Amino acid sequence: MQSICQFICGDDDYLVAEKGRELFAAASQDLDDDLAMEVIDGRAANVAEVERILAQFSSAVMTRPMFGDRKVVWLKEINFLANNQTGNAQGTLDLLENLKALLESLDPEGLEIILTAYPVYKVRNFYKWAQKKTQFVNIAGGKDPTQACVKLVQAACQSAQVTITREAVQLLLGRVQANTRMAAEEIRKLIDYIGPKGESIQEQMVSELVPNFGEADFFEATDAFYTLNLERTLIALDRHFFTNSEARPLLGSLQSRNRLLIQLRALVDSGQTRLKGARALSKNELLNAANIFGEHYHGVDEKSNLNIFTQNPFYLSRLLTLAQKVPLKQLIDFQLAFSDAFEALFERPNEQAAICRELAIDCLS
Numbered sequence: 001m002q003s004i005c006q007f008i009c010g011d012d013d014y015l016v017a018e019k020g021r022e023l024f025a026a027a028s029q030d031l032d033d034d035l036a037m038e039v040i041d042g043r044a045a046n047v048a049e050v051e052r053i054l055a056q057f058s059s060a061v062m063t064r065p066m067f068g069d070r071k072v073v074w075l076k077e078i079n080f081l082a083n084n085q086t087g088n089a090q091g092t093l094d095l096l097e098n099l100k101a102l103l104e105s106l107d108p109e110g111l112e113i114i115l116t117a118y119p120v121y122k123v124r125n126f127y128k129w130a131q132k133k134t135q136f137v138n139i140a141g142g143k144d145p146t147q148a149c150v151k152l153v154q155a156a157c158q159s160a161q162v163t164i165t166r167e168a169v170q171l172l173l174g175r176v177q178a179n180t181r182m183a184a185e186e187i188r189k190l191i192d193y194i195g196p197k198g199e200s201i202q203e204q205m206v207s208e209l210v211p212n213f214g215e216a217d218f219f220e221a222t223d224a225f226y227t228l229n230l231e232r233t234l235i236a237l238d239r240h241f242f243t244n245s246e247a248r249p250l251l252g253s254l255q256s257r258n259r260l261l262i263q264l265r266a267l268v269d270s271g272q273t274r275l276k277g278a279r280a281l282s283k284n285e286l287l288n289a290a291n292i293f294g295e296h297y298h299g300v301d302e303k304s305n306l307n308i309f310t311q312n313p314f315y316l317s318r319l320l321t322l323a324q325k326v327p328l329k330q331l332i333d334f335q336l337a338f339s340d341a342f343e344a345l346f347e348r349p350n351e352q353a354a355i356c357r358e359l360a361i362d363c364l365s
Contacts, residue, residue: 004108005115007130009081010139012148013118014181019139020076020116027072027112036065042078042117047091050080054095058102061113069110078117081124096126104133146314149173149183156184157201160191164201166279170318171206171223178312186210221356222253226261226322230364237356247345247352255338256305257319262331263308264316264323267293276324280317337363 006023010016028037038060044050053075060073080087081096103113115134120127130136150169157164164187172190176182190201190209207223224236240250268275273289275281290309303310323331341359345352 004106004111005103005113005134006137007134008114008116008137008139009118009120009127010137012139012180013077014184015139015148015152016116016118017077018184019137020074020114023114024072024074027114031070031072033065036071038072039074039076042075042080042115044080044086046086047089047095050086050092050095053080054099057099061102061106061111064110070112071110072112072114074114074116076114076116078115079119081117081120081126083119083121087121087124093125096124100126100129100133146173146178146312149176149178149180150314152180152183153187156187156191162191162194162199162201164190165203167203167318168201168206170314171203172210174315174318175206175210178314219253221250222257225254225360225364226257228322228326228364230360233360233364234357237353237360241353241356245352247356248342250356251338251341251345255335258331258334258338259305260308260311260316261319261323261326262328262335264319265326265328265331267308268320268324269328275320278320281313281320283313286313286316334363 008016008019008023010019024037024039031037040053040057040060042053044053057073057075061071065071080092086092106113115130150173153164153169153172172186173183176186186209190205193205193209194201207220221233221236221240224233227233244250264275267273267289270293272292274285275289278285286309294309297307297309305311308316337359341355344355348355
């Protein structure tokens with residue numbers, strides 16, 4: 001007999017929540033009675049809250065609607081299956097045993113239950129029970145958030161019957177830092193912007209409409225500079241200095257990206273990687289390069305633009321085409337020019353916009 005309970009967990013809270021929302025919508029689409037549909041927040045900060053939540057859930061599944069013969073109950077965002085203080089408390093473990101007994105005792109006739117949980121501690125008895133006794137779904141994604149984001153963006157575009165270029169996907173994921181929730185919000189915005197016109201989502205469109213998630217506005221000027229287009233860069237600089245008076249964050253951003261480009265170009269020129277002519281940098285290829293050259297980065301183990309092997313391979317893929325286009329000498333010249341611009345700021349502190357415009361003209365003209 002098929003279980004009345006669907007248990008959804010996974011590596012990404014957004015993907016788990018979206019799957020739960022999808023299942024709940026499908027299960028309740030033909031229900032008109034609000035009493036036949038209940039959604040319970042499963043977030044608890046302590047054992048007392050776990051007890052309150054499960055008491056509310058128990059009441060929901062035991063009470064049938066006044067009209068109709070079907071009921072759907074969704075216990076969402078369960079966080080007390082995690083490896084934390086609340087999840088490890090004996091009181092919580094006892095309550096979970098009671099939950100198992102309740103779910104096994106319910107009459108399946110006319111009742112559908114959806115449980116969504118993140119994060120989950122997979123050694124829990126309840127987790128192992130759910131694998132065997134429920135319609136169990138484990139959504140992979142958090143361990144490789146980039147690929148999860150790619151699939152999410154492509155699925156959204158396919159559903160809306162629009163296309164998106166590979167370069168636009170790369171830039172979008174770089175802007176949102178491979179955050180699935182932000183990727184979903186931004187791709188919806190881009191699809192709405194296109195509307196029924198049937199256009200393709202291009203890199204330029206992403207650059208203009210998608211902000212850098214968690215970063216400052218000066219990244220627009222950085223992106224413009226590395227198109228190697230002087231006119232576009234000068235326009236971006238004008239926008240930057242219209243609302244900002246400080247050039248140092250912008251110069252720091254330019255230097256940070258240039259460090260990665262220098263390292264990428266060195267890997268391409270080394271002859272010991274398969275990056276020459278490649279359009280993308282896979283995770284395996286980055287690991288192979290790290291095995292060859294990683295010894296030169298001793299002591300720089302945390303994420304840093306000083307160590308290319310700490311970076312997201314999808315973000316590096318976006319830089320790879322540019323790294324192959326610009327000779328190593330030119331990238332080093334850029335870095336020296338950025339340093340000169342920093343020194344010029346000390347000598348001409350009231351001319352920061354002019355210094356950055358001069359920098360762009362010297363490097364890109």
